[in-house]
Amino acid sequence: MPALLRPIVDRQLQPSSCAVVLILKLAAQHPRLHQLPQTKQLKALMTIIRDQTTPRGDFVFYSDRVIRLLVEEGLNHLPVVNKEVITPMGMPFQGVSFEGRICGVSIMRAGESMEQGLRDVCTSVRIGKVLIQRDESTAQAKMYYSKLPKDISNRWVLLLDPMLATGGSAVKCIETLLEAGVKEDRILFINLICSPEGVLAMLEQFPKLQIITAEIDESMDVQKYILPGLGDFGDRYFGTED
Ligand code: PRP
Ligand code: URA
Numbered sequence: 001m002p003a004l005l006r007p008i009v010d011r012q013l014q015p016s017s018c019a020v021v022l023i024l025k026l027a028a029q030h031p032r033l034h035q036l037p038q039t040k041q042l043k044a045l046m047t048i049i050r051d052q053t054t055p056r057g058d059f060v061f062y063s064d065r066v067i068r069l070l071v072e073e074g075l076n077h078l079p080v081v082n083k084e085v086i087t088p089m090g091m092p093f094q095g096v097s098f099e100g101r102i103c104g105v106s107i108m109r110a111g112e113s114m115e116q117g118l119r120d121v122c123t124s125v126r127i128g129k130v131l132i133q134r135d136e137s138t139a140q141a142k143m144y145y146s147k148l149p150k151d152i153s154n155r156w157v158l159l160l161d162p163m164l165a166t167g168g169s170a171v172k173c174i175e176t177l178l179e180a181g182v183k184e185d186r187i188l189f190i191n192l193i194c195s196p197e198g199v200l201a202m203l204e205q206f207p208k209l210q211i212i213t214a215e216i217d218e219s220m221d222v223q224k225y226i227l228p229g230l231g232d233f234g235d236r237y238f239g240t241e242d
Contacts, residue, residue, distance in 0.1 A: 067117035139224035141168035153181030
């Protein structure tokens with residue numbers, strides 16, 4: 001865990017506004033953390049999905065819009081090679097093409113909400129699944145199941161999970177990917193909202209991992225829900241809230 005955060009996390013303190021500003025600054029400047037451009041459009045979309053009065057249909061629609069932006073940003077971080085094509089005007093054009101092959105891996109269940117956004121931009125993309133659930137009372141992540149593309153070790157992996165809180169679920173998933181032979185520097189973790197503790201701990205534990213996110217929040221509550229957050233993403237997206 002980053003030294004800066006230890007006093008806050010160990011003593012379960014709500015960080016002061018001064019600490020929050022410092023943490024957010026540290027996170028935002030990290031070279032392997034790519035935050036979506038903080039446009040007014042993104043702010044408006046995030047405001048809708050964070051609003052507790054937003055009905056499920058709108059939550060799904062506007063989450064899908066942010067997911068699309070995140071997936072597009074993820075593709076910006078894949079390597080390309082030079083490629084020349086000839087246009088219908090008979091002229092050469094010096095362009096690029098993607099260098100490697102990709103796949104998605106979603107952390108069930110909330111991560112499954114991001115699969116369509118990936119399919120919309122990468123036709124017939126292969127998608128692996130990992131079922132990891134947090135224990136509701138301890139917030140400890142437990143791994144139940146994984147099924148990954150057989151040739152995953154030769155691919156770039158877009159890891160899909162909308163919420164990064166303690167990082168327990170993402171850590172377990174990345175360990176599974178590494179055991180399957182995926183190179184750490186070929187993993188792009190795509191998520192909507194991070195806690196500052198989670199994002200910094202992940203970047204420290206995996207020194208080649210890249211993270212693409214929409215917003216970094218202020219802290220977590222005692223049950224390790226992100227604050228201000230948006231509540232339980234899976235429950236709101238799949239309609240299983242009380
Ligand atoms: C949520 C979320 C992440 C995890 C984040 O899943 O989708 O996978 O919690 O928390 P962490 O960073 O502290 O591990 P959850 O286990 O609640 O399951 P769900 O997808 O079925 O809602
Ligand atoms: N999972 C969620 O869905 N929301 C949180 O705030 C934390 C974990």
